[in-house]
Amino acid sequence: MLKAELRKKYMQKRKALSTDEAFLLSEKIFANFIDYFNPKECQKAHVFLPILTKKEIDTQIFINYFFEHNIRVFVPKVVGDELVNIEIFEGSAFETSQWGISEPVSNEDSGEKYFDYVITPLLYCDKKGNRVGYGKGFYDGLFQSISLETKKIGVNYFDPDEYIDDVWKNDIPLDYLVTSTEVLSFLSGLE
Template sequence: MRMLKAELRKKYMQKRKALSSDEAFLLSKRIFNNFIHYFKPVKGQKVHVFIPIEKFNEIDTKIFINYFLDQNIRVFVPKVVDELISVEIFPGTEFETSNWGISEPVSTIDSGETQFDYVITPLLYCDPNGNRVGYGKGFYDGFFQSISPSSKKIGVNYFNPDEYIDDVWENDIPLDYLVTFTEVLSFFKGEE
């Protein structure tokens, strides 16, 4: 079945809102466990990971962030300053809530980092080809263009990819992997 991004955005926003906070947390923990088991991140690696928008019931990536910091894995988070920049965080980093209700570091200093081991990416939906539906702002497509092609782009989602996105655009950059609470799917094409 094929659907337009706008239809998928609406459908999966509603499905996500229907989850209780307990369900969302339990599924987030299972997604985290699948990520750790599959990718086995180690000390010194660099991970860019989004901070969840709680009102949108996003995957609880604070579980990921706490684990990475405990394991001395370098953590970078997004901050929107006209465009999406990448700010490195540490256990004592100070945060503030943006106009969009997103927790972001107070710092506006872009790390300049472009070589990440993993980029854990927010989404509402991902199709069987790795094409993602976000909130429609295009921040991550721009961010993906600015980082090394070897950085693994990994979506995390409560839902499996069933429908295909009918209106994939030329500038859309697909994910390399999708981690759900049941499995890890690879869309990785490798070196061309």
Template sequence: MLKAELRKKYMQKRKALSIDEAFSLSEKIFENFIYYFKPKEAEKVHIFIPILARKEINTQIFIHYFLKHNIRVFVPKIVADQLINIEIFADTIFETSSWGIPEPISNEDSGETFFDYIITPLLYCDDKGNRIGYGKGFYDSFFESISKKVKKIGVNYFNPDENIDDVWENDIPLDYLVTPTDVLSFSGESE
């Protein structure tokens, strides 16, 4: 199936979830992530902040856990059409962007290029790790700029059941996908 068709299909499937279902599934995804990856103190996690109105995975659950366990947290922010990485703390002040995303007020890029994990937003991921986002290409550019050793992890409510037919040569696949029921590895590595 083509990206545009899959994007539309999975936006509809996500929209059909109730708020309670989305939260419950987000909790299961979080539990699978913690159980499988076992993040440790001082590790660095890059994680998106959800647009809850679009029923994105509620990564606030992850962020609270990471901060409580002294795991360093970095979030993306789009500044001048570039994705930058900002380290956040329990007292970081946020404002809502024009896209409805809570973002740190700061525009100071951390300059960090190595993370232990990058938890990546997506609408769909196939069984080869190819992901479909909102089509802006920010994460593919971001993946190009970081260490190749970083674990790129998608989170989704749905398991892969269809191939993406129009994968582009600049698309960078994920290493893992975490769903409410599974953790899938595409990198050939196991934890």
């Protein structure tokens, strides 16, 4: 299927979830992430902040865990036309953006280029790690700017059933997909 068709289909599927269903699935996704990756103290995690009105995965569960286990947390923020990586702390101040995202008040880019994990938002991911987001390309840009050793991890309510027919040459696939039922690796034995 084409990205536009998949985007529409999976936005509707996500919209059909109740708030309780979305939260329970988020908890299962989080548990699968922890079981598979076993994050450690002093690691660095880049985590998207969800648009809860669009029923994105509730990543506050991840962030709370990371703070409790002394894992550094970075979040993306669009400043002008650029995605910057801002380190947050338990006392960081937040405000709601024009897109309904709770974002740090600070616009100061951390300059960090190495993360252990980039937890990536998406609407759909196929069996090759190709993803469909909102179509702005911010994460492709982020993936090009960070260390090649960073694990690019998508989180999604839905399992990959269909292939994306219109993958572009600049699209950067994920390394892993975490769903409520499994963790898929797209690294082809490179682990």
